Amino acid sequence: MSCSRRQGERIKSYEKLVLSHNGRSTVCFLEDISPSGAMINCYDSLGDALDLGDSCTIKLFDTINHCLREIRCNVSRHHSTQIGLQFSCYTTDMEDAFAVSFDRPEQIT
Secondary structure (H helix, E strand, C coil): CCCCCCCCCCCCCEEEEEEEEECCEEEEEEEEEECEEEEEEECCCCHHCCCCCCCCEEEEEEECCEEEEEEEEEEEEEEECEEEEEEEECCCCCCHHHHHHCCCCCCCC
């Protein structure tokens, strides 16, 4: 799969998530998500430390204390605070999981 193309529909979102890389974690904001990747905004120095191809994880939450899913990713784009992530574990059944998780009206505050 090309680093510049994601499979599946992109769903706009403004949810918080936790980005982890090399033992560090920070809160970032989801811009959009698809079954194969996500675009996030990171305003922390951890975002600056990421390079193309780096492995990281993101944690998505359905409530403040309940992690819905932890996903392994690779950095596919990096421009200023925007970071494009390609999911390492993409499978077709993830389309259903994302549709269910992002149909919910709750947002992390």
